[in-house]
Amino acid sequence: xxxxxxxxxxxxxxxxxxxxxxxxxxxxxxxxxxxxxxxxxxxxxxxxxxxxxxxxxxxxxxxxxxxxxxxxxxxxxxxxxxxxxxxxxxxxxxxxxxxxxxxxxxxxxxxxxxxxxxxxxxxxxxxxxxxxxxxxxxxxxxxxxxxxxxxxxxxxxxxxxxxxxxxxxxxxxxxxxxxxxxxxxxxxxxxxxxxxxxxxxxxxxxxxxxxxxxxxxxxxxxxxxxxxxxxxxxxxxxxxxxxxxxxxxxxxxxxxxxxxxxxxxxxxxxxxxxxxxxxxxxxxxxxxxxxxxxxxxxxxxxxxxxxxxxxxxxxxxxxxxxxxxxxxxxxxxxxxxxxxxxxxxxxxxxxxxxxxxxxxxxxxxxxxxxxxxxxxxxxxxxxxxxxxxxxxxxxxxxxxxxxxxxxxxxxxxxxxxxxxxxxxxxxxxxxxxxxxxxxxxxxxxxxxxxxxxxxxxxxxxxxxxxxxxxxxxxxxxxxxxxxxxxxxxxxxxxxxxxxxxxxxxxxxxxxxxxxxxxxxxxxxxxxxxxxxxxxxxxxxxxxxxxxxxxxxxx
Amino acid sequence: xxxxxxxxxxxxxxxxxxxxxxxxxxxxxxxxxxxxxxxxxxxxxxxxxxxxxxxxxxxxxxxxxxxxxxxxxxxxxxxxxxxxxxxxxxxxxxxxxxxxxxxxxxxxxxxxxxxxxxxxxxxxxxxxxxxxxxxxxxxxxxxxxxxxxxxxxxxxxxxxxxxxxxxxxxxxxxxxxxxxxxxxxxxxxxxxxxxxxxxxxxxxxxxxxxxxxxxxxxxxxxxxxxxxxxxxxxxxxxxxxxxxxxxxxxxxxxxxxxxxxxxxxxxxxxxxxxxxxxxxxxxxxxxxxxxxxxxxxxxxxxxxxxxxxxxxxxxxxxxxxxxxxxxxxxxxxxxxxx
Numbered sequence: 107x108x109x110x111x112x113x114x115x116x117x118x119x120x121x122x123x124x125x126x127x128x129x130x131x132x133x134x135x136x137x138x139x140x141x142x143x144x145x146x147x148x149x150x151x152x153x154x155x156x157x158x159x160x161x162x163x164x165x166x167x168x169x170x171x172x173x174x175x176x177x178x179x180x181x182x183x184x185x186x187x188x189x190x191x192x193x194x195x196x197x198x199x200x201x202x203x204x205x206x207x208x209x210x211x212x213x214x215x216x217x218x219x220x221x222x223x224x225x226x227x228x229x230x231x232x233x234x235x236x237x238x239x240x241x242x243x244x245x246x247x248x249x250x251x252x253x254x255x256x257x258x259x260x261x262x263x264x265x266x267x268x269x270x271x272x273x274x275x276x277x278x279x280x281x282x283x284x285x286x287x288x289x290x291x292x293x294x295x296x297x298x299x300x301x302x303x304x305x306x307x308x309x310x311x312x313x314x315x316x317x318x319x320x321x322x323x324x325x326x327x328x329x330x331x332x333x334x335x336x337x338x339x340x341x342x343x344x345x346x347x348x349x350x351x352x353x354x355x356x357x358x359x360x361x362x363x364x365x366x367x368x369x370x371x372x373x374x375x376x377x378x379x380x381x382x383x384x385x386x387x388x389x390x391x392x393x394x395x396x397x398x399x400x401x402x403x404x405x406x407x408x409x410x411x412x413x414x415x416x417x418x419x420x421x422x423x424x425x426x427x428x429x430x431x432x433x434x435x436x437x438x439x440x441x442x443x444x445x446x447x448x449x450x451x452x453x454x455x456x457x458x459x460x461x462x463x464x465x466x467x468x469x470x471x472x473x474x475x476x477x478x479x480x481x482x483x484x485x486x487x488x489x490x491x492x493x494x495x496x497x498x499x500x501x502x503x504x505x506x507x508x509x510x511x512x513x514x515x516x517x518x519x520x521x522x523x524x525x526x527x528x529x530x531x532x533x534x535x536x537x538x539x540x541x542x543x544x545x546x547x548x549x550x551x552x553x554x555x556x557x558x559x560x561x562x563x564x565x566x567x568x569x570x571x572x573x574x575x576x577x578x579x580x581x582x583x584x585x586x587x588x589x590x591x592x593x594x595x596x597x598x599x600x601x602x603x604x605x606x607x608x609x610x611x612x613x614x615x616x617x618x619x620x621x622x623x624x625x626x627x628x629x630x631x632x633x634x635x636x637x638x639x640x641x642x643x644x645x646x647x648x649x650x651x652x653x654x655x656x657x658x659x660x
Numbered sequence: 661x662x663x664x665x666x667x668x669x670x671x672x673x674x675x676x677x678x679x680x681x682x683x684x685x686x687x688x689x690x691x692x693x694x695x696x697x698x699x700x701x702x703x704x705x706x707x708x709x710x711x712x713x714x715x716x717x718x719x720x721x722x723x724x725x726x727x728x729x730x731x732x733x734x735x736x737x738x739x740x741x742x743x744x745x746x747x748x749x750x751x752x753x754x755x756x757x758x759x760x761x762x763x764x765x766x767x768x769x770x771x772x773x774x775x776x777x778x779x780x781x782x783x784x785x786x787x788x789x790x791x792x793x794x795x796x797x798x799x800x801x802x803x804x805x806x807x808x809x810x811x812x813x814x815x816x817x818x819x820x821x822x823x824x825x826x827x828x829x830x831x832x833x834x835x836x837x838x839x840x841x842x843x844x845x846x847x848x849x850x851x852x853x854x855x856x857x858x859x860x861x862x863x864x865x866x867x868x869x870x871x872x873x874x875x876x877x878x879x880x881x882x883x884x885x886x887x888x889x890x891x892x893x894x895x896x897x898x899x900x901x902x903x904x905x906x907x908x909x910x911x912x913x914x915x916x917x918x919x920x921x922x923x924x925x926x927x928x929x930x931x932x933x934x935x936x937x938x939x940x941x942x943x944x945x946x947x948x949x950x951x952x953x954x955x956x957x958x959x960x961x962x963x964x965x966x967x968x969x970x971x972x973x974x975x976x977x978x979x980x981x982x983x984x985x986x987x988x989x990x991x992x993x994x995x996x997x998x
Contacts, residue, residue: 553741553743555739555741555743556743558705558708558710558730558739558743559737559743559745559804560731560745560756561709561710561729561730561731562708562709562730562731562733562735562736562737562805563731563736563756563757563760563804563807563808564734564760564761564808565756566731567731569760573756574745577747578746578747
C-alpha cells in the first residue's frame with residue numbers, strides 16, 4: 107500500500123523535471139551545439155570572431171558598463187530612501203513602499219515607451235519646459251542616449267534595491283546607532299562607521315540583483331537605445347533575427363549564460379549573509395522631528411513619487427491627447443487591422459492572445475510549481491540540488507531562452523516552432539521560479555506536526571493534503587498565480603523570438619507598431635501600452651493585497 | 661492494555677531507542693521522564709504510527725499495531741507545539757477528528773461544546789487560534805486530541821511551552837481531565853515535578869533506554885542509579901571511593917554498599933541534630949550557601965571532611981558561614997548503580 111503510494115509520487119515528481127529537461131536544458135544544449143558545431147563538425151569560427159573583433163568585445167564591455175552605471179545610480183538613489191523608510195515613521199509609508207514596487211512588474215516595452223513619452227524630444231517634459239520658457243526647441247535631448255537607458259533602468263530597479271535595503275535596515279535596531287552616538291559619533295561618523303558598514307550585506311545583495319537585471323535588460327535597450335547601444339542581449343537578437351547568423355548568436359548566448367551563472371553565484375553568496383541581520387531590536391523607526399529630518403523625508407517621498415508616476419502619467423496623457431486635444435481615435439482603431447502594417451492581426455486581437463497565453467502559462471506554472479515545491483521541501487541531498495535547478499530559468503535571459511526555443515524545437519518530434527503552444531510554454535518556464543518562490547515559503551512554514559496531528563486525528567494523507575496543506579498554501583498559491591499571470595502578460599524577450607504571425611502578444615505588438623511608420627501606429631502603441639500597464643498594475647495590486655509577511659521571497 | 665516489547669529504533673546511524681519494554685494498563689497515566697534527546701518523543705511517535713521503521717513489537721490488547729497506519733490507530737497525540745491548525749477556529753480544530761469519524765454536524769457540535777466546557781473554554785469556540793494565549797492553546801490542543809475518544813492519549817511535553825506558574829496549575833488539571841475521561845495515557849516530560857504530579861507510574865529514560873520504571877514516590881525515595889538520582893535533582897551523589905566519604909562509610913555498615921559505585925545521601929534524611937532520629941550519624945558542618953525559596957531554604961553545608969551536602973530546612977538555624985550539627989538518617993544512605 108505504502109510502496110504503491112511512493113511510486114505514484116515518484117511519477118508525479120518526474121513531470122516538472124521532464125518539463126525542465128525538454129524546455130530548458132535541451133534548448134540550452136542546442137545553443138551549445140550550434141555555437142560549437144554550426145555545421146555538425148567542430149567549428150570555432152564564431153568564437154574566434156567574438157574574441158578577436160573589437161566590435162563584439164565592445165558589446166560585452168558596454169553591457170557591463172551600462173549595468174554598472176545603472177546599478178551605481180540605483181543604489182545611490184535607493185540608499186538614502188531606504189534609510190528614510192527604515193528609520194522614520196510617516197503616514198502612507200507602507201502604501202508608498204508598495205507602490206514603488208509597481209515598476210518591477212511593468213513590462214519593459216511599457217517602461218521604455220513611458221520614458222520616451224516623458225523625456226523624448228516631443229516628450230511631456232520638453233513640452234512643459236518649452237511652454238514655461240517659451241522656447242522653440244526641445245532643451246532636453248535624451249533620445250537614443252545612454253542617459254535615457256540608465257534613467258529607465260533606475261526607474262525599473264529602484265524598488266528592488268529599496269525593498270531589500272529597507273527590510274534589512276529595519277531589522278537592525280536603533281540601539282547600535284544610539285550606542286555609537288553615546289560614544290561620541292557625529293552624523294558623518296555614524297554613516298561612515300556604523301550605518302554603511304552595517305548595510306553592506308544589503309548593499310551587496312541589492313547591487314548584485316540590480317546588476318543582473320540590467321545586464322540582461324532587453325526591451326528597454328532595444329526600444330530606447332537601438333542597435334547603437336547593443337548589449338549582449340540585443341546583439342543576440344540582432345544576430346539571430348536580422349543577420350541569421352545563428353552560430354554567432356549562439357556563441358553570444360553562451361557568453362551570456364556563463365556570465366549569468368557567475369553572477370547568480372555571487373548573488374546567492376550575498377543573499378546568504380542577508381539573513382544574518384547583526385542586531386535586532388523592537389524600536390527601529392521613529393518620527394521625523396527636526397527640520398532637517400522632515401526636509402529629508404519630504405524630498406525622499408517627492409523623489410519617489412516623481413520617479414514613479416511621471417513616466418506613467420506621461421504615457422497615459424500622450425496616449426489620450428493629440429495636439430492638446432482629447433483624442434481617443436487610436437484606442438478606437440485598435441480593433442482594426444491596418445494595411446501596410448508588419449502585423450498580421452488587429453492590435454486588439456493580441457489582447458485575447460495575451461490573456462489566453464497568460465491563463466495557460468499560469469495554470470501550467472502553478473501545477474509544475476506546486477509539485478516542484480513539494481520536491482524541494484523534502485529534505486535530502488537531492489532537494490538541495492533541486493532548488494537552484496528550478497531557479498535556473500530566472501538566471502537565464504529571456505532572449506537566450508527564446509533563441510534556444512527556436513533552434514531546438516523546430517524539428518519532430520518537438521516541432522513547436524510554428525505552434526502557438528511554444529508561447530505559453532516559454533512563459534511557463536519563465537514564471538515557474540516565481541511560483542516556486544511564492545509557494546515554497548508558505549509550504550516550509552507549515553510545521554510537519556500539523557500534518558501529523560491531522561493523521562493522528564484520523565486523516566488519510568490525501569485528506570491532510572486537502573484539509574491542511576491547500577488551505578494554508580492558499581495565499582502563496584494566489585501570489586504565485588498572479589506573478590505567473592503578470593510575468594506572462596509582460597514577457598517580451600522570449601516572445602519576440604517565438605511569437606509568430608497571428609499568435610503575437612501585446613508586448614510584441616507594441617514593438618511591431620513602433621517599427622511601423624507613421625504617427626497612427628505610434629499612438630496605437632501608446633494605447634496598447636496603457637492597456638497592458640493597467641492589466642499588470644491590477645495584477646500587482648492583487649499580489650500586494652495577498653502578500654503577507656513571509657510569503658514570497660523577492 | 662498497551663504493551664511495548666524489545667523496541668529499538670535508529671535515525672540513520674544514530675540509535676534513538678534500544679530494547680525498550682513498557683506497559684500501560686487501562687486507565688493508567690505513565691510518564692516518560694528524561695532529558696531532551698533521550699528518545700521519549702521518538703517512542704511516542706512510534707506508538708502513534710508516525711515513525712514506522714522500528715524493531716520490536718507493540719501490541720494493543722494483544723494485537724500487533726504495526727500494520728495499522730497512523731490515521732486508523734485511534735490514538736490521540738497532543739503535540740509539544742500544540743500543532744493547532746491555524747486556518748481553523750478553536751471549535752474547528754476540535755471538530756477536525758470528529759469529521760473524520762463521520763459524526764453528523766449536530767452531534768459533532770454537541771461534543772465540541774461539551775469538550776470546550778470540560779477544558780474551561782466555553783466562550784472561545786469561534787476564536788481564531790492565533791489569538792489564543794498559551795494556556796488557551798494548550799486546552800484547545802487537549803480538547804482536540806480528546807475529541808475522537810482515543811483508545812490511548814499521548815501528550816508530548818504538553819506544558820513545555822508554558823510558564824512555570826501556569827505549568828503547576830495545568831498539570832493537576834490535565835490529570836483530572838484524563839482521569840475523568842477514563843483514558844490510558846502516556847505523558848512525556850523532562851520536568852520531574854510535573855511527572856510526580858501527573859503520573860501513576862514513571863519511566864525514567866536516558867540515551868534511548870528505560871532506566872527505572874516505578875511509582876513516583878518510589879522513584880523519588882529509591883532512585884536506582886546515579887543518573888536517575890541526579891536527574892531528579894538529588895545532588896548529593898558521590899563516588900563510593902570519594903575520600904570525603906571515608907568517615908561516614910566507617911560508621912555505616914559496609915555491607916550496605918554492596919560494591920555499588922555511587923552513594924546517594926538523600927536530602928530527605930538530612931536534618932538538624934536534635935530533630936529526632938536516634939540511631940542517626942551526627943557531625944558538624946559549615947553552612948556555605950543558603951537560598952531562600954519562600955516556604956523553605958535550600959542549603960549547602962560542608963562537613964569537616966570537605967563533603968558538601970545539599971538539603972532543605974524550613975528555617976535558617978544559624979547565619980551563613982555558621983556551624984551546624986547535622987544528623988543523618990541511616991536510611992538516607994542509598995547505594996546506586998551507574
